[in-house]
Amino acid sequence: MAKAKFNTPEFRPYPTIPILKPGVMKGDGPFLAKPDMQEALGFPGELIDDWHDVAIEKMGDLLKKYRSLRVFLDSCVKCGACTDKCHYMIGTNDPKNMPVARQDLFRQVYRRHFTLAGKLFPKLVGAKDLTKDVLDDWYNYFHQCSQCRRCSVFCPYGIDTAEISMAAREILDTVGLGQKYCNEIIPKIYKIGNNLGLPKPALANTLEGLEEDIKDETGIDIKMPLDVEGADILLITPSADFFAEPHIDGLIGYAKVFHQAGASWTMSSYASEAANFGMFIGSYENMRKVSLRIREAALDLKVKRIIFGECGHAWRVGYSFLNTLAGPFDFLDTRYPVPQHICEYTYDLIQKGVIKLDKSANDHRRLTFHDSCNVARATRMGDKPGGQFDIPREIIKACCNYYYDMEPDTIKDQTYCCGGGGGLLTDDLLELRVKGALPRMEALKQVVDDHKVTHMAAICAICKTQFAKILPYYGFQMDTIISVHQLVGDAIVLTTDVKTPG
Amino acid sequence: MRLGCRKRDVFMEFWTAFYAISFYIATFILVFGLGYKIYQYAVTPTPLKIPTTPAPVTNGGVVVRILLEVVFFKSLFRSNKWIWLFAMIFHLALWIVLIRHLRYFMDPVWALVVLAQPFGKYGSFLMLFGLLGLLARRMFVTRIYYISSPSDYLMLFLLLVIGISGVLTSFVTRTDIIQFKAFMLSVLSFDFFSWQAMPTDTMLLVHLTAVILLMIIFPFSKLLHVPGVFFSPTRNQVDNPREKRHVAPWVVKKFETSSAPTSSE
Numbered sequence: 001m002a003k004a005k006f007n008t009p010e011f012r013p014y015p016t017i018p019i020l021k022p023g024v025m026k027g028d029g030p031f032l033a034k035p036d037m038q039e040a041l042g043f044p045g046e047l048i049d050d051w052h053d054v055a056i057e058k059m060g061d062l063l064k065k066y067r068s069l070r071v072f073l074d075s076c077v078k079c080g081a082c083t084d085k086c087h088y089m090i091g092t093n094d095p096k097n098m099p100v101a102r103q104d105l106f107r108q109v110y111r112r113h114f115t116l117a118g119k120l121f122p123k124l125v126g127a128k129d130l131t132k133d134v135l136d137d138w139y140n141y142f143h144q145c146s147q148c149r150r151c152s153v154f155c156p157y158g159i160d161t162a163e164i165s166m167a168a169r170e171i172l173d174t175v176g177l178g179q180k181y182c183n184e185i186i187p188k189i190y191k192i193g194n195n196l197g198l199p200k201p202a203l204a205n206t207l208e209g210l211e212e213d214i215k216d217e218t219g220i221d222i223k224m225p226l227d228v229e230g231a232d233i234l235l236i237t238p239s240a241d242f243f244a245e246p247h248i249d250g251l252i253g254y255a256k257v258f259h260q261a262g263a264s265w266t267m268s269s270y271a272s273e274a275a276n277f278g279m280f281i282g283s284y285e286n287m288r289k290v291s292l293r294i295r296e297a298a299l300d301l302k303v304k305r306i307i308f309g310e311c312g313h314a315w316r317v318g319y320s321f322l323n324t325l326a327g328p329f330d331f332l333d334t335r336y337p338v339p340q341h342i343c344e345y346t347y348d349l350i351q352k353g354v355i356k357l358d359k360s361a362n363d364h365r366r367l368t369f370h371d372s373c374n375v376a377r378a379t380r381m382g383d384k385p386g387g388q389f390d391i392p393r394e395i396i397k398a399c400c401n402y403y404y405d406m407e408p409d410t411i412k413d414q415t416y417c418c419g420g421g422g423g424l425l426t427d428d429l430l431e432l433r434v435k436g437a438l439p440r441m442e443a444l445k446q447v448v449d450d451h452k453v454t455h456m457a458a459i460c461a462i463c464k465t466q467f468a469k470i471l472p473y474y475g476f477q478m479d480t481i482i483s484v485h486q487l488v489g490d491a492i493v494l495t496t497d498v499k500t501p502g
Numbered sequence: 503m504r505l506g507c508r509k510r511d512v513f514m515e516f517w518t519a520f521y522a523i524s525f526y527i528a529t530f531i532l533v534f535g536l537g538y539k540i541y542q543y544a545v546t547p548t549p550l551k552i553p554t555t556p557a558p559v560t561n562g563g564v565v566v567r568i569l570l571e572v573v574f575f576k577s578l579f580r581s582n583k584w585i586w587l588f589a590m591i592f593h594l595a596l597w598i599v600l601i602r603h604l605r606y607f608m609d610p611v612w613a614l615v616v617l618a619q620p621f622g623k624y625g626s627f628l629m630l631f632g633l634l635g636l637l638a639r640r641m642f643v644t645r646i647y648y649i650s651s652p653s654d655y656l657m658l659f660l661l662l663v664i665g666i667s668g669v670l671t672s673f674v675t676r677t678d679i680i681q682f683k684a685f686m687l688s689v690l691s692f693d694f695f696s697w698q699a700m701p702t703d704t705m706l707l708v709h710l711t712a713v714i715l716l717m718i719i720f721p722f723s724k725l726l727h728v729p730g731v732f733f734s735p736t737r738n739q740v741d742n743p744r745e746k747r748h749v750a751p752w753v754v755k756k757f758e759t760s761s762a763p764t765s766s767e
Binding site (some may be wrong): 324 | 542543546547548549550551552554555556557558559571575577578580582585589639640644645646649650651652653654722723726730731733734735736743744745747748749750752753757
C-alpha cells in the first residue's frame with residue numbers, strides 16, 4: 001500500500017468558520033473501472049467519443065424519471081445553509097465539497113441545456129457547457145460525496161445531494177467513466193453472490209470455523225446455518241461480516257441471539273450479501289437486480305421472514321427500497337415487517353425477556369454509539385419515527401453499564417458520515433477518507449476525554465471497516481470500533497437447552 | 503370619477519397602454535410558466551421512497567412537516583440562525599406587504615387587507631432590512647460569496663429596487679394612488695384601450711417595472727423554490743415503505759409485466 005502523502009487534519013479547538021482552499025482536492029478521482037467490468041454492468045468500456053451528447057441525453061432521461069432531481073435542480077436559492085455541513089468540506093476545506101457547490105457542478109449543465117435562462121444568459125445564471133474539464137470535475141467531486149444526506153437535513157427545501165451525485169455517477173457510467181471500486185464489486189454479486197467473491201464452499205468453511213470458535217469459547221453448540229431450506233428466518237448480512245474485524249464478532253452476536261431465541265434461521269449462499277452498490281452508482285437497474293437475489297433466495301429456501309444484519313446503506317435499500325424493487329413479499333409471514341433489522345429483532349427479544357443480558361460482561365468497556373448515516377437519515381426501525389436512534393441505543397444500554405452519547409449536533413439525524421460511505425471505501429481515496437472523518441473523530445475525542453470512552457459501537461459494515469482503518473491516523477486504537485451485536489454477544493446469557501418460544 | 507375630466511396627453515396614454523399590456527403579459531407568463539412547472543413536478547415520478555428520516559408515518563404528519571418548513575423554515579432554523587433570521591424577516595414582511603397591496607386590486611377592500619394597511623406600510627422597512635441582511639451575507643461570507651452567480655445578486659437587487667421604490671412612493675415622492683387604483687381596476691376588468699389613466703410619477707414607474715420584471719422572471723429562476731418546497735420528495739413522502747409498496751409507472755413499464763400492486767402519492 002502506498003504511504004500516505006497527506007497530513008491528517010488537526011482537531012479544531014472549537015467550531016471554526018471554514019477557510020476555503022479552492023482546488024485543494026482537485027484531482028483525477030478514484031481509479032477507473034476496467035472495460036470488462038464496465039461491460040459486465042452494461043456500460044461502455046471506456047469514455048465514448050460522443051460522450052457529450054450521450055451525457056446530455058441521459059440527463060434529460062433522468063429528469064423525466066426522478067422528481068427529486070428536477071425539483072432539487074430548480075429549487076436551490078444558494079442560501080448557504082448547507083455550506084458548512086458536509087464532513088468532506090469540513091475535513092478538506094475545498095469549496096467544491098460544499099453540498100451546493102457539488103450540486104452546482106451538475107446544475108450548471110442542467111441550466112445550460114434544460115432551462116431558458118441558461119440557454120439565453122449562461123453567464124448571468126452560472127450555466128456552463130459540459131466540457132471535458134467539467135466532466136473531469138464531475139468524476140472527481142461526485143466521488144467525494146458519500147451520499148450521507150446530512151445536507152438534506154439542513155436544506156430548507158430538503159435538497160439531497162445524494163440524489164444528484166447518484167444521477168451524476170449514472171451519467172458517468174453511461175458515457176464509460178465508471179469507478180473501479182463499485183463497478184468491480186457489483187459483478188461479483190451476479191457471478192458469486194457477494195461483494196467479496198466468496199464462493200459457497202469457502203463460505204460454508206468459514207461458518208464452520210466460526211461454529212468451532214464459538215464452541216471453544218462458550219462450550220455451547222451455536223449454529224451458523226447456510227442454505228437450510230424451510231428455515232423460518234433468512235438472514236441477509238454484509239459479506240464483511242464473514243471475515244473482517246470487528247464485523248465478524250457482530251455475526252457471532254447474531255448467531256448467539258438466534259440460538260438463545262430458539263429461532264430457526266439460515267443464511268443464503270446465493271444472496272450472501274446485504275450490501276447493494278447499485279445504489280451508490282445510482283443505477284436503479286443494478287440495484288433492482290441485486291435486490292431480486294434476496295427475493296429469489298427467500299422463495300428458494302421457503303423462509304417466512306427476512307432479517308438484515310448490521311449494514312447502513314443495505315438497511316436503506318432493505319427498509320426503503322426492497323419492497324419497491326423486489327416486492328411484493330406477500331409470500332412471507334405477514335405478521336412481521338419485510339425486511340426486519342437485526343436490531344429490531346434483538347430489541348424485541350430483550351423487551352419480551354426472551355434473552356437475558358449480563359451487563360457486567362462489558363464492564364471493561366465504556367461506550368458511545370456512532371449513528372450510521374444511511375440508517376439515521378434514510379430508514380427507520382420499529383414503529384415510531386426515530387426508532388433507528390433509540391433501538392440501537394437501548395440495546396447497547398441493555399448490554400453495558402457505561403454509555404455516553406457524543407455531542408448532540410453530531411449524532412442522530414445530524415450524525416456525521418464515517419467518511420467511507422457511498423462507494424468511497426477504497427484505498428485510492430484514503431486521503432479523502434481520513435480527512436472526511438475529522439468531525440466524527442473530534443466528537444469521539446470529546447467523549448474519550450470527558451467520559452473515558454473506550455469503544456464506539458456501530459451498525460454498519462462500511463463504518464466499521466472505515467474506522468478500523470482511519471482511527472489510528474487520529475491517535476485512537478483501531479479496535480475502538482466495535483459491532484453492536486458484539487456487545488450483545490458478549491453480554492448474552494447462553495444456555496444449552498433453549499425453549500422455542502410459542 | 504374625477505380622472506374622467508382630466509386631460510390625457512399622449513405621454514400618459516402611452517404609459518397607460520404600455521403598463522396595462524405589460525401587466526397582462528407578465529401575468530400570463532407568471533401563471534402559465536408557474537403552472538407548467540407545477541404540472542411538470544407533479545407528473546414526474548418518484549421511483550423510490552426517499553424521505554429524510556425521521557419522517558412522519560402518516561399523511562397528516564407530512565402536512566405538519568411541510569407547514570413547519572413553509573411557515574417557520576424549520577430546517578433552515580436548525581441550520582443557520584442568521585440566514586433564518588433575515589429570510590424570516592424578509593418573507594414575513596413580504597407577505598404583509600403583499601396583503602396590504604391587495605387594496606389596489608379590489609373594491610370594496612376586504613377587512614383583512616384594511617387591517618394589514620398600517621403593518622404593511624411599515625413592514626416594507628423590515629423587508630428591506632431582511633434583504634440587506636441576505637445581501638450582506640452573500641457578499642461577506644466567503645462560502646456564500648463562492649456559490650453566488652450574478653443572478654443571485656440581481657434577484658436581491660431587483661427586490662431591493664421594488665422595496666425602495668415602494669417606500670419612496672409611499673412616504674416621500676407620493677403618487678395619485680386613487681388614480682392608480684382606478685387604472686389597476688380597469689386593467690383587471692379588461693377595459694382594453696379604455697383603461698383609466700395611470701399616474702406617471704417616476705418612482706411608481708420604477709416600482710411597477712421592477713414588479714413586472716419579477717413576475718416574468720419568476721418561472722425561470724430560483725424563485726421556483728416556492729412550488730419546489732411542496733414537491734420535495736425528501737419532505738413530502740410518508741415513511742411507510744415496508745407497509746405500502748411504492749412503485750413508479752416507468753418502473754412497472756420497464757421491469758414488471760405482471761400486474762404488480764402499485765401505489766402513487
